[in-house]
Every structure is written in C-alpha cells, then in structure tokens.
Amino acid sequence: MRPAEGACREQLSRIQQSTDFRATEREHRFLDYVVDESLSGRGERIKAYSVAVEVFGRNSTFDPQNDPIVRIAASHIRRSLEHYYLTGGRADPVVLSIPKGSYIPVFSVRAPTEDTASAMAVDVYKPMRPSTSEQAGSNIPAGAVPSSQDVLAQLQRIVSSPEFRRVGRTGVFLSYLVEEALAGRGHRIKGYSIAIEVFKRPESFTQDDPVVRIEAGTLRRELERYYLVAGRNDPVRIGLPKGGYVPTFAWNEPAEPIIAEAVPRPRPLDQIAAPWWRMRWPIPTALAVVAGLVGSAYWINVRPMIDSVRMTGIPVRPTLVVAPFANLGDGPSAELYARGLAEELLTALPRFKEIKVFGRETSASLSPGVGVSQIRNELGARYLLDGSVRTSGSRIRVTVRLLDTSDGSILWSEDYENDLQTRDLFAIQMAVANKVAATVAQPYGVMAQVDSAKPPPDDRGAYECTLSFYAYRAELSVERHADVGVCLEKAVTQYPSYATAWAMLSIVYLDEERFKFNSRSEMPPPMQRALQAARRAIQLDPDNTRGLQALMTALFFNQQFAESMRIGELALATNPNDTELMAEFGTRLAMGGQWQRGAALLDQALPLNPGAAGYYHGTRALAAFMLGDYPAAVAGIRQADLQKFPLFHVVAAIIYAEAGMPEDARREGETFMQMRPDFVPNIAAELKIRNIQPGDQLRLITGIRKAGMPVPDGVEAAITDSTVVSDGH
Incomplete structure (x- = not known):
C-alpha cells in the first residue's frame, strides 16, 4: 500500500x-517529473x-532505440x-525506488520498528553466536564457525529479503554454492560444474564462455x-x-552505530587535490621531502604514473582534469x-577507457580559472579542460577549451550558443557535454591526435599500441596490421590486465x-582467438566500450x-558518445x-570521427547503394578512398557499375x-560470414557481375535454394 500523497x-x-542524493540537475528534474505524474494518477x-x-527536450x-x-x-x-x-x-519513514524495467516510481512505508526488529533478531540468535569476548578466548575458541x-x-534470510536483488540467477547460484559446501562437496565447486548445473550450459562448455565469472x-x-x-546485524x-567459488561462513560482527558527519568521507588516492606543502608532516620528514623534490622534479609527474602501473597492471593513459566552469553571467x-x-x-568523459579522468571531488576542489602549473605539479595530469558560461537575456554562450599542462598551450577551443526560449536548459547542457566529450576524448579526438604528434616525456609503453591501432584502422x-598485431601481443604480455x-x-x-591480413596457421584459428581476446577484455572491465565493441564484432x-x-545495444547505452563504437x-x-x-x-x-572516416564512408556508401540512393553512394565511396584496403575496391566497383x-x-x-x-570464387561464403541477407547477397552479386568480375555460375541459384530450404524449416 502506497503512503499518503x-x-x-x-x-x-x-x-x-x-x-547524499548524488544526482545531476537533469536527474533531479527526471525524478520530479515521474513522481508528479505518478502521484497525479498519470503513471501510465x-x-x-x-x-x-x-524532461530532456527531445523533439x-x-x-528510444537510437537514443538511450x-x-x-x-x-x-x-x-x-x-x-x-x-x-x-537510512532511517527515513518512506522508501522511494524506480524498479528496473520501468520508470514508474514506487513508494513504500518503512516499518518504524525496523531497527528494534533487527536488534531482536540479534538477541534471538545470540545463544548460537559467540560474542567478541568469547572469540577472544572464553568458552568458545577464536575462529569458531557457524553450524x-x-x-x-542465513541463506534463507538472504534469498527471501527484498534487499537481495535477484539479478539473473543469483539466488539459485548462491543456494547451489552454499548447499554444495555444506554437503562436503566444496572440491566440486568449479566453473565447469556451476556452468552445467546452475546456468544450464551444454557439456561442451569451456572457459571461453565467461558466464560463471560474470x-x-x-x-x-x-x-x-x-x-x-x-x-x-544478521548473525x-x-x-x-x-x-x-567456494563460499565462506563466519559470525557477523554487529554493525557499528553510524554518526552522521562524524568523520570526513574518504577520497580515492588519485583524487586528493591538497598541495604537498599543506600536509602535516614532522619537520625532518618534510625537509627530506623538499630536498628530494628539488633534486628530482622530473618524478613529480612520472612517479604517480609508474605507481599507477604497478597497482593496476594497466599502462599509463592520458590524464584529464575538468575544472569548474567560470560563471560570467548575471x-x-x-x-x-x-x-x-x-x-x-x-x-x-570517463566512459572513454583510453583516457583517465580525475573524479568529481578533485574537480570540486579546484577554482574556475585554475592554472595549468597547479594541475601539472599537484595532480600530474597532462590535460586540463575548462571554460566559461555567459548569459545575456535568453541567450547562453559556453566556451570550452583543452589545455596542455606541460606548456599551457591551448590545444582546442569551441564556443556553443543556444537560446533558452527555444531549448530546455538541461537538454542544452547535455548536448554540449556530449559534443565536447566526443571531440576531445574519442579515439580519433583531440587528445589522441596530440599524443600522436607530441608524445609526453615519459615512456608511454603499451599506450603507443592503442595509438598505432587507431592509425591502422584509419x-x-x-x-600496419602486422605492426600493430606484434605491438598489442607484447602489450598484453607486459600488462595482462589492460582490457583495452x-x-x-x-x-x-x-x-x-x-x-x-597476415593470416597465420597457428591454433586456435583467428575467429576463435578474436572471441577469446574480446571475452578476456570484458572479464577485466565489463564496461569497457572497446571491449564491448570487440565482443560484438567477434x-x-x-x-x-x-x-x-544485444552486445551492440548494451555498448551504445554504455557510451553513446563513442563514435568509433557508434560507426562499428x-x-x-x-x-x-x-x-x-x-x-x-x-x-x-x-x-x-574524421580519423576513421575512410572505412565508415565506405560502409555508408554501400548503405546508400542498398537503399537505392546511387548519387549518394558515388559521393560516399569517393570520400572513402582506402586504396590499400581490398574491400574498398569491390564496393566501389559495385556502386560504379549500378551508377x-x-x-x-x-x-x-x-x-x-x-x-x-x-x-569472388568463394563469393557465397564471403557474404554469408558477413551475415548479409540472401536478397542483399543477390543484389551485390548482380553488381559484381556488372562490374566484369568472374562470378562462378550457379551461385545465385544456390543462394535461392538455400533460402527456400531454410524457410521450409
């Protein structure tokens, strides 16, 4: 029953x-809207x-399938x-939630005696549960485990609780693990047995399928x-x-009372923005640090990067700080x-895994117009993104720029103007942010271009391979395929956790x-190696856009x-601004x-995405051809101009023949x-492996014949016959 309005x-x-409600302005507006609609009886x-x-000002x-x-x-x-x-x-009387799969908010009353009930539950189980003093050496030995x-x-308590979200088969998975362990069959709890018995995979299951790990x-x-x-407070x-995958069982320590604001919220190490001279160190230590810094200024920038590699197993990536935008309006x-x-x-910006973006706490600790020397010396970041906002009547103007902290040079700058009377404020800011992110951080964006032409002073190691990869794709x-393949194989050997x-x-x-390209006879075959490497990337970083793109393609x-x-849709929702993914x-x-x-x-x-435009102009030209727009197809294939790429020439031949x-x-x-x-001698197999539909195959083969290429006799009939057989089943 829903509480009163x-x-x-x-x-x-x-x-x-x-x-404590960490939401953007547009998300506040979203929540206002759905709650008001629901409470006003317009939930449908x-x-x-x-x-x-x-809410977002879309036309x-x-x-929703194209815009997530x-x-x-x-x-x-x-x-x-x-x-x-x-x-x-945590103690509010009413709980507001938005269940997955819907945007209709749900309100529920939190029982006022919830904390008391939790305490009673602890008391009920106390005879079975050793106290802290007992564990320390009383009548129950330290390290005692529950029966x-x-x-x-406890298992029943967890799986029946509404706070244990049964995502997929988590409830069944947990029950299986606990029951196997309690029955003395812990040695059987392996990835294979779980896949077969819980997730109903066939007996041919291999570790290439990451379902159990995920x-x-x-x-x-x-x-x-x-x-x-x-x-x-569960026992x-x-x-x-x-x-x-073998579960552990232990007596649960009672939760400590939480006192609001008793201690400051901890911040990640890479987001601490306080200058070193403000830290309270003993005088001898401080003097030693000063002497070390004077003698080794180079390490101010390089050492944090090296430490990052040691801790994460991921090579150095370009680092970016977003400064607060200056308000120049009235x-x-x-x-x-x-x-x-x-x-x-x-x-x-953080959705682009080729770069590292300092977090919100770091950004909030800075002032608008922060100097590049502060960003370079205190944070060791290579790039600074800042800007300003100016309003005049109903007009709003945003200036954004990207700076190189090594010398203060402006690498890129852009102005965005909008009219608040014709567009929603929140739609404007999201559109601008998406444009900036795509321009600056995407694989062929400003940062990548600068790194290619003007490398940083430290050894970038495997990061060079990512730049080489995008150059190859262009x-x-x-x-280039041979060179980048060797480079990437060395990179994953040196940095096995580098998902990208x-x-x-x-x-x-x-x-x-x-x-x-450079086919090798080694096993497993290329298609299988491609799938294995893509799944490895997703195991390491499930939200990695490039990993999702690779898995989709494989x-x-x-x-x-x-x-x-399905993976493609997921990837696009994960990062709708990644143009490399979008085009693929x-x-x-x-x-x-x-x-x-x-x-x-x-x-x-x-x-x-001008850097990769050749490949994607070619695909766009082929799409125009298939949609019957031959002038656009001709214009597109001329823009592609991939002379070293064989398939460019066959697409060009088909388009020119029909035009x-x-x-x-x-x-x-x-x-x-x-x-x-x-x-061409294997045209049917080549088109089939690309998932081209039978009717489209026939159109392409007609174009290939018209261009004068020797298509084997009987190919069209074989495609038609296989389609009839397939439809018959």
Whole structure:
C-alpha cells in the first residue's frame, strides 16, 4: 500500500535536498517529473518517449532505440537513490525506488520498528553466536564457525529479503554454492560444474564462455550490498572470496552505530587535490621531502604514473582534469548551467577507457580559472579542460577549451550558443557535454591526435599500441596490421590486465580472417582467438566500450548475430558518445539487413570521427547503394578512398557499375581481383560470414557481375535454394 500523497511528496523533497542524493540537475528534474505524474494518477504516461520529450527536450522524432538518454539517466537515479538510503536516508519513514524495467516510481512505508526488529533478531540468535569476548578466548575458541543450521537459516534470510536483488540467477547460484559446501562437496565447486548445473550450459562448455565469472562478480556485489543494508546485524555472514567459488561462513560482527558527519568521507588516492606543502608532516620528514623534490622534479609527474602501473597492471593513459566552469553571467541560469555542465562532462568523459579522468571531488576542489602549473605539479595530469558560461537575456554562450599542462598551450577551443526560449536548459547542457566529450576524448579526438604528434616525456609503453591501432584502422593496410598485431601481443604480455589492449587485439585477430591480413596457421584459428581476446577484455572491465565493441564484432563474424546485436545495444547505452563504437555498430546493423538504422548511426558518427572516416564512408556508401540512393553512394565511396584496403575496391566497383560508370567499375574490379583473387570464387561464403541477407547477397552479386568480375555460375541459384530450404524449416 502506497503512503499518503503528502508523505510521498515530503519524502521526495527530503531526497532532493540531501547532499547524499548524488544526482545531476537533469536527474533531479527526471525524478520530479515521474513522481508528479505518478502521484497525479498519470503513471501510465510515464514512458521513455514522454520523459525524453518533456524532461530532456527531445523533439517528436525521439526514438528510444537510437537514443538511450532516458535509460542512462534512470540507471544513474537508481544508483543515487541506493546510495541515499544507505547513508542519509537510512532511517527515513518512506522508501522511494524506480524498479528496473520501468520508470514508474514506487513508494513504500518503512516499518518504524525496523531497527528494534533487527536488534531482536540479534538477541534471538545470540545463544548460537559467540560474542567478541568469547572469540577472544572464553568458552568458545577464536575462529569458531557457524553450524550448518545457522548457515542454512542465513541463506534463507538472504534469498527471501527484498534487499537481495535477484539479478539473473543469483539466488539459485548462491543456494547451489552454499548447499554444495555444506554437503562436503566444496572440491566440486568449479566453473565447469556451476556452468552445467546452475546456468544450464551444454557439456561442451569451456572457459571461453565467461558466464560463471560474470555472475560470480554480480553475486559478490549483491552480497556486499545486502550486508550494508538489511544484513548489517544478521548473525551469520556468507561471503564469496575473489579467485574462487567456494563460499565462506563466519559470525557477523554487529554493525557499528553510524554518526552522521562524524568523520570526513574518504577520497580515492588519485583524487586528493591538497598541495604537498599543506600536509602535516614532522619537520625532518618534510625537509627530506623538499630536498628530494628539488633534486628530482622530473618524478613529480612520472612517479604517480609508474605507481599507477604497478597497482593496476594497466599502462599509463592520458590524464584529464575538468575544472569548474567560470560563471560570467548575471543571472541564476549561468550558475546553474556552469555546475550542471561540469557534472555532465564528468559523466560522459570517463566512459572513454583510453583516457583517465580525475573524479568529481578533485574537480570540486579546484577554482574556475585554475592554472595549468597547479594541475601539472599537484595532480600530474597532462590535460586540463575548462571554460566559461555567459548569459545575456535568453541567450547562453559556453566556451570550452583543452589545455596542455606541460606548456599551457591551448590545444582546442569551441564556443556553443543556444537560446533558452527555444531549448530546455538541461537538454542544452547535455548536448554540449556530449559534443565536447566526443571531440576531445574519442579515439580519433583531440587528445589522441596530440599524443600522436607530441608524445609526453615519459615512456608511454603499451599506450603507443592503442595509438598505432587507431592509425591502422584509419588506413586498413596489411603492413600496419602486422605492426600493430606484434605491438598489442607484447602489450598484453607486459600488462595482462589492460582490457583495452585485449579488445584491440581481438579486432586485429579478426582481421586475419575477414580481410585475409597476415593470416597465420597457428591454433586456435583467428575467429576463435578474436572471441577469446574480446571475452578476456570484458572479464577485466565489463564496461569497457572497446571491449564491448570487440565482443560484438567477434560474435557477429562467429555467426552469433542476435547476441552480437544485444552486445551492440548494451555498448551504445554504455557510451553513446563513442563514435568509433557508434560507426562499428551501424556497420554491423547495416550488414545484417538493417540498412536504414545502420545508415542513421553512421551519419551521427561521421562528422565527429574524421580519423576513421575512410572505412565508415565506405560502409555508408554501400548503405546508400542498398537503399537505392546511387548519387549518394558515388559521393560516399569517393570520400572513402582506402586504396590499400581490398574491400574498398569491390564496393566501389559495385556502386560504379549500378551508377552507369562502366570504366570506373571495371578499373576498381580489376584492382580488387589483383588484391583478393580468392574472394569472388568463394563469393557465397564471403557474404554469408558477413551475415548479409540472401536478397542483399543477390543484389551485390548482380553488381559484381556488372562490374566484369568472374562470378562462378550457379551461385545465385544456390543462394535461392538455400533460402527456400531454410524457410521450409
């Protein structure tokens, strides 16, 4: 039963005013909207479309399949609410939540005797549970463990609690592990047995399938969350240590009372912005540090990077600090926008895993207009992003710039102007943040270009491989493929936890087969190596955009089309500003028959991705051809101009042939046959491995014949016959 409307609105106000509710301005607006609609009896109107149009200022053409803004914002709100109820809102009388799969808020009354009930539960179990003094050496030895009955009671308590979120098969997974361990079969708890008995994988299951590792990570997080919330005072703690699947059982220490603001919230080491001279060190130590710094100024920048490599196993990446934006206006809009824009940037930029972005606490500790020397000396960051906001009447102007902290030079600057009367403030700030993130941080963006032309003074190690990879993608030549493959294999040997390098290596392996670049006879074959490397990247970093892109592409060419598209959608929702991913997903959609949507994604990516434009202009030209727009197809293929990439020439030949340009078609066809003499004789298999639909295969083969290339007789009939047989089943 939902609480009274007044109590619900009071709870919303309590949440919105709390500093423990970590949400952006647009997310506050989102929450206001869905709560008001629900309490006003219009809950059935709360859909992605209405939220996008009425909250985020999207126009009537909004498509939630192409624009994930609502899903992403809802996910952020859920995490912010969860944090709030773990901290400042832990004793609130009303609980507000937004269940996954919906945007309709749910209000529930928290029983006023909850804490008392928890205490009673502790008292009930006290005879079974050794006290702290008993563990120290009283009548129960230290290290005593709960009995099987205690553990099974705790298992039931966990799986029946609404605070233990049953994501996927976590409840079944946990029950299996506990029951196997209590039955004395802990030695049987292996990845293989779990996959077969819990996740119903076939007996051919191998470790290439990461389902068990991923689900174990989810289960660990859910157990940790449960013991922070409902299970704080439970008598028994069930754990799942990293590196194995055998659960542990121990008596749970009672939760310490939490006193609000008793101690400052700890901050990550890489986000501490206090200058070294403000730290309270003993005088001898301080003098020694000063002498060391005077004698080794170089290490101010380099040592934190080396320490980072040691701790994370990931090589140095370009580091970026976002400074607060200066408010140059005279009204409240500019101040609100300045804060909101910085928040949006700190959400969008970290999604690019090729760079490292200092967090919100570091950003908030700085002042607008902070000097590059402070960023360089105190934080060791290579880049500084800052700017200003100016309002004049209904006009708002944002200036953003990227600076190199090594010399203070401005690497990039842009002005964005909007009219507050025609566009929503929150839609404006999100649009600007997305444009800035895509321009600055994407793989072919400003930071990557600067690093290629002007490397930093320290040894970048494996980071050079990522730059080489993108240079290879822009050219797609067999020579660059060989070099980058060797570099990436060395990188993952030196840095086995470097997820981005594994993802890139997956794509390089795949190109051995799909492009016939530097094919090797070693086992396993390229397609399998590509899939293994992509899964390795996701195991290391499930949110790594390049890893998701690699997995999507490897699955696509391993004929797992539906799963490939699911991963593509997930990747696009994870980072909708990554144009490399956007264009690759558009390419896969187009090849699979969704030419219109694929073309739309390519049209979004191309203006922001000039570095890789050749490959994607080629795909966009092919999409225009398949959609019957031959002039656009000709214009697009001329923009591609990938002379060293064999498949460019066959696409050009097909387009020119249909556009009535026989000499151009013949020339491109001859070039292609010289570069890939094996392709046309095996045309059916080559098109099938790319998941091209039978009807599209026939159109392409007609174009290849028209361009003068020798297609084997009977190919069209074989494709038609296989389609009929398939439809018959």
